[in-house]
Amino acid sequence: MSTTFHLARHGEHDQVDRTLCGRMPGVTLNARGKEQARAAGRRLTDLRPLRILTSPLERARQTADIIGEQTGCPIENAEALQEIDCGEWTGKAFDDLHRDPRWKDWNEARSVTRPPGGEMMIEVQARVVSYLERLRRLYQSGRLVLVSHSDVIKAAILFHLGMSLDLFSRIELAPGSVSTLIVGDWGAKLVSLNETST
Secondary structure (H helix, E strand, O other), rough: OOEEEEEEOOOOOOOOOEEEEOOOOOOEEEEEHHHHHHHHHHHHHOOOOOOEEEEHHHHHHHHHHHHHHHEEEEEEEEEEHOOOOOOOOOOOEEHOOHHHOHHHHHOOOOOOOOOOOOOOOOHHHHHHHHHHHHHHHHHOOEEEEEEOOOHHHHHHHHHHHEEEEEEEEHOOOOOOOOEEEEEEOOOEEEEEEOOOOO
């Protein structure tokens, strides 16, 4: 028995590559992000997923709602899929962060560092992997869509590949992309990574 997880990153918003949004409220999809979500939904429709679980942040929930319109799947908020808590860095411009030596440490050693006042990547990994395991036991032989954020999805993928969190930058996840992970009693395998439809 195994469960198939389609790990969807939320669509694009106007702060992508400019601001570390973290859990900042009010960040919503732009027109391109909505089209990315529609494209992901069209591709996922043929796979007949059972349900959609999503981070409650607006950009993720919007993406999930659009995918839900395409697939007809019920949607449920899941705190375990919430974005990493970036603490004091939330809302900071990347240009400013690059001048902070702690930012360099964070990006070179994700497994042992913490954003100031925020969440360690290993804590993110523990919550998302535990959640996938609970879902696996509930939906054996099922197919689920999980809408989340880049670092959260990377944490899940790295765990199931047996790779260090320090290698997170070796994985590219574009906005609106879908990566597919199959998890069973026998272990796990990544069957697709960063698939985009636009």
